[in-house]
Amino acid sequence: MQNLITITIDGKEVQVRDGELLLNVIRKAGVDVPSLCYYEHIDPPLGTCRVCTVEVNGRHVASCTTLARNGMNVVVHDDPTLHDTRKAMVEMLFAEGNHFCPACEKSGDCDLQGMGYQLGVNVSRFPHLFVDRIIDYNPKRVVIEHNRCIRCRRCVDEVLTTDGKRVFSFANRGNDTEVAIDYEQEATLTEEQAVHAMHICPTGAILVRGKSLARPFGDRKYDIGELANGETVPVVFPDVHALKNGEKKVIATVSLAGCFGCHMSMLDLDMGILDLVELVEFNKSPLTDIKHFTKKVDLGIIEGGCCNSENVEVLREFRKKCRILVAIGECAIWGGLPAMRNTLPLRECLEEAYLHSFTSEEGAAIIPQSEDIPKILDKVYACNEVVDIDFFIPGCPPSANHIWKVVKNLLFDQEYSVLFPEFKYD
């Protein structure tokens, strides 16, 4: 029997065993603390992601690498900046990798995504880095999607062959650090071992050939289960509202480099849209086919990011004319699927599309250009890289409910909360 000690967690004294892992101690005390790289039986814990950061005696520590000692004063939630710190770690991971949730096999079952939901990440405060990384098809059993790897190290420490040999290791350093694979050892993995590797990977970086992760929407880990259980996502709402009262509020919408899917989602309000037109007036919008602003607008809704010069001009026009701007959908928030080209040089993309494509005629094809068509930008830019955006609604597309709640909040100051099933990146 180990000695009992007393520590304070968010002002409450608790008795715990000396030397027990702080992360577990906090959780046993009924206090919720998020964790990402932590994996119960890897000892000592990895301590790589820093998402479980708490404050101990005034200093930030990763609770998964700290042992409980007598008299510790632990702050988890009492200081709101700690929540923001943990959120920043997750946002960094999103900004660093190329995480295209709508196009990822692991979406819905991805721990990184789940962590984003749990912490209320609707946009990364950090601009996405878009570094070109490879997808490694060389291994026999698995495919390694380096774009999605968050270097948590779980696979390095946990995946062993039947002979006890390691399959993964860390290579390079700095921002080039990546998981390297021993192809020979990888080939000896049993199917069970390979599937295990796929499952312990917190993102979709390890995929097993011939095995599907797919589960129907609504049945996936982060669609249902503990997180979805009537709890709400801790989104930080903007402190901007359309102030004037009485008059009909004016809305404008646009789809930039998007697919109009977000606009379709708005139409999913169904009969609700009839209520909406009673309350608001639409100005410039594909819904009204009004091409130019005719008045000042209370709320501008932007779908899609900026992939060409016209997108930028339109977005700037929206910023000038609209009191509040909301970016909706993954593309508007950080580029989304069109940004898949961001890791490649533009020239390569253009040549592939116009000169070397299957249907282009040898020698006759050109890259289109005319003063009447917009110029393509070197990469797809998130809307907030071009103008200030007041609020972000994630999703591909966001649910009609979510959009509607935000609109009501911004225009009519109505309180709202977002339920987990309504908050998605895909």
Next chain:
Amino acid sequence: MKQAFEKETGATLGGTDASGMFGFYETSCIGLSDQEPAALIDFCPVTELTPQKVKTVVAKLKTGSPAISICDEPKNNIRYTPGENTFILKDYEPGAALRNLKELEPVEVINSIKEAGLMGMGGAFFPTGIKWETCRKSVSNRKFVVCNADEGEPGTFKDRVLLNTMPGLVIEGMALGAYSVGASEGIIYLRAEYRWLKEKIEQTLEDFREKGWLGDHIPAKQPFSFDIRVQLGAGAYVCGEETALLNSLEGKRGEPRTRRYFPVERGYLAKPTLVNNVETFATAARILESGAEKMRKLGTKDSPGTKLISISGDCAKPGIYEIEWGMRLGDLLALCEANDPYYVQVSGPSGVAVSMKERNRRLCKEDLLCGGSFMVFDKTRDLLQILHNFSNFFKQESCGICTPCRAGNFILNRKLEKLQLGLGSLRDLVELEDWGATIKQNSRCGLGQMSPNSIVDAIHKFPEYFDQRVDKSGSRLNMGFDMAAAVREYEEAVKE
């Protein structure tokens, strides 16, 4: 210099020439900042390069001369010692420290170190006596003493000079440590960039063995056996962090361990290990030789003794300065003949950015500590360019293990690039500070915790510089978006 090398070797930076004879790469600081421009060729140093010298050197290499036959013997450039108060760099008499062991119990050695008030000279300034005592108290059948000669902080080269001029002193310091804590095995972890010093150190070790100062039955009051070997690093900055160093010694990837145990409890091969910096061991040896009282009389109350400072940059006399703790910054700048300093980076990129308003600050624990690196820049240098260089360094040298250091430094790096292009706004400065604070607070080891220091300091201390470089209109159109640059690639692609 880059052009000269590219022209002469035919290799472009980051690759090899067609024949594969030459490979030409950029590296972080190689500890020769006092005789720059410098390079390592097959790990042999060439210093004070000029295009003409590059031509000669490369021509000789092409004729098949080995690099070792044409490289330079780096100068020591010891520029200043404080007269009779010189403590570290005075004449060295081999064995002078060691012979005291015949009259001293291990605990008495530790007491002297404590009395003298010695702190870790690598830059962490942890009280050395307490470290030695803790290690002594750790119970184990096997203990190690490791000398951290992985001097990687850009702008530092004091350990290079110590190892080059008096390796024996460092070895004696290690022996004192070993005697104190009860260790019988020692390792000098020498950075790969100092491979050219290895032979000299090993020769000194051999001399010591011959004299009976290393090996079995070293003359001492208590039975004492101790030997030392040299192990080379592989060129990673993070391995200067002591737990990463221990991992590297064990042949593992150089990454810091989680802070569950101190190395003095569980270090190399999970045995209690005493890790100290080169200068710390050298000073420890001097304490036994000259006495703790002598050191106490020097320096300031909280930081007794002297310190080796490596000065480089825009001054007439770059090199090594042994100063008494407490010296005014302005006096040191005058000593090294920095004519028109604008900005000084104290303790390297992970240290403190200092403006000339702080001339009267004193280098000591009470005010401004300096781990060794002291880089002077005049007005001809662009501050953002310097900060971006520092940022590149951290971006590359992070071990990549923890999120804030690996991703965060990359993100800061991009932000600095934006400022360099003149596209920054006031908000970018605020974000640099906020994000810098996030990296500092949450990184796993000292590397990440210190990495944003220079950026955050500079923003505070050089407002007149940053004011001119950011948009202060508060426009909600983000001025950081540069349309002309964004369409340039397209325009070029359709031109053909």
